[in-house]
Amino acid sequence: ADAVRAALLAASRADVVITVGGMSVGDHDHLGRALSALCGADLGFWRVAIRPGKPFAFGRLNDAWVFGLPGNPVSALVTFEVFVRPALLRLLGHARVLRRLRPATLAHALPAGGGREEYRRARLGWRQGRLEVDADRSQSSGALSSLAGADALLVVRVGAPARAAGDAAEVLVLGPDSPLDRLSTDGG
Structure with missing residues (x-):
């Protein structure tokens, strides 16, 4: 002690x-x-x-x-x-401290939100000119592999309804090297 x-x-x-x-x-x-x-x-x-x-x-x-x-x-x-x-x-004196929530389209269905806000590890990409989020892998907090390719956190609000593939979602983009930074090369 x-x-x-x-x-x-x-x-x-x-x-x-x-x-x-x-x-x-x-x-x-x-x-x-x-x-x-x-x-x-x-x-x-x-x-x-x-x-x-x-x-x-x-x-x-x-x-x-x-x-x-x-x-x-x-x-x-x-x-x-x-x-x-x-x-x-x-x-450190910065005025803008929060990562902006970005709209994205779900690549896969998403279950309803529970009693706590959830942040699902996800990958971003471009599909038909729209930002698409793929969080269709293990979300167990022990699944370290889910961090390996994650470049976003898919935000699931408390009590949010289940959503289908193609529905709108919100993501927090992690790091500077994301599909949003590659707009000019990916045609998005």
Whole structure:
């Protein structure tokens, strides 16, 4: 406990502390409790209603902003893109911090949305002059292969109705090398 406390207090001298793992409620998830009990961190919340990525924490440790990402790599990527990246850009003084939602056409049917907003790993492409999103592969948070070719997150809102292939959808485009950047070469 002393080593953990010392490491966390040393980290608190930074402007931002980003941790990965240990934020859930399992037998080995001690980070949230350690931040609060050992270091006096004020965690404003430690769960969010998204999938994947429910165990996510945000708060202050002394003067440092703290972001606690889930240990699952897919969940960590999603929570970083949805919460941490915009916050870091704002702290750096940028005015535009959110990735724009882009309209796309579904390549495959999409089940109805559940009780949490969902971010499905997806691939983008052009079909008949329209941006098309393909999220027809495993969406298990343990399916690391779904990250390999993903260049977007397909957003499924809470309670959204099921949709058919060809229906409209919204995507968050990841990274600069996406079909949107290749408009002139792909004929889109």
